[in-house]
Amino acid sequence: MAADTRDRIVFGAATLMRRQGYTGTGIKQIATEARAPFGSIYHFFPGGKDQLAAEVIRRGGYFFQVLVESVFDAAPDLVTGVRDCFEGAAETVRATDYQDACPIATIALEVASTNEPLREATAEVFETWIAAAADRFRSAGIPAKDARELGAAMIMSLEGAFLLSRATRSTKPLEIAGRAAVAQAELALAAVSAR
Amino acid sequence: MAADTRDRIVFGAATLMRRQGYTGTGIKQIATEARAPFGSIYHFFPGGKDQLAAEVIRRGGYFFQVLVESVFDAAPDLVTGVRDCFEGAAETVRATDYQDACPIATIALEVASTNEPLREATAEVFETWIAAAADRFRSAGIPAKDARELGAAMIMSLEGAFLLSRATRSTKPLEIAGRAAVAQAELALAAVSAR
């Protein structure tokens, strides 16, 4: 199955790169992790490691967004959604022994100054996330500009919390950032209903 | 001068690793950047790349803390200090063409799941930063637990903003995170003076 192998390669590369970064992950290691023939990697990704990484970034970004959106959709209200996101993130990070946090952050920092096409890919993913978050807050009545800033602030808090959680091997940073994010969201929504 | 060469090596390694990460930076590249003889690296750091990286993490963490503390000390009040920190960070990031942000974040994400001694070094630095920030807020009358959470939240916001700023090549994330941090600090201080 062709598409199957291709998917396994992307998935395996995503798993390794999110944990070890771009330069820290080798093509052969990806082949092993994905249980895919080495030759198949260059068959499906003639552009080599860069092309593969670009797809890892985009696919990882998309899946993460879908995951977060599903948490929001399942929540009774926006503030609960925010809380559930941070709690779910904490649970995932703990369950994976502090390995799986943001799918693209490790790559993003590595390539920001060294690989312009990949940097652009990460920038696009972040922009998509911010736009999606802003949509949620705008739908709740928050003015467009404020909604965007609020969405961006939450994503940044989450990213910072992911970083500290992985580094300290603790979910406390995610809990603290979650509380702060919830308070911020409550404040913004209170300002709306007060009008 | 011996110590001079040693310092140049650490400084050069810090410069490269903060921009390209740990695995992305080679020993030979460090020697070139530091204008240091290749042999000297293993003379001063017999433990090799790991020992050098550990010192980069600790020294980078210390210098960054000193820098931030000096900004706070120069500010007329705590809230202004917070604002100046984010504004100063934005200025630095812009001035270095989005290369120099957090001295250890790139390394921290890379080593979190792959190199336990280095992971511990990054964890200690983050812990030191949080403790220093908590001190500032506690001195302003904020209860110890709240002060620590506030300090941690700001560092996480800053880290997230650094990540997005580098990825998007824009200072907007730092500006947004700065506004959010200022608002958070004002709120916490207002709660103190209201008592």
Next chain:
DNA sequence: CGTGATCTAGATAGATCGTTCTAGTGACTA
């Protein structure tokens, strides 16, 4: 059955990695 196209398999190349090693330089001390 035959024939391309697609995919698998891994050997190979050439560069670079971290590290070790030996040799040498220069300065300070006995």
Next chain:
DNA sequence: TAGTCACTAGAACGATCTATCTAGATCACG
């Protein structure tokens, strides 16, 4: 003056890196 020690200099080693290449397996379809 001889000897010791800190430091410099870079060749060399084995491992590993990305990428290419050839050959064989598998498939869809005439």
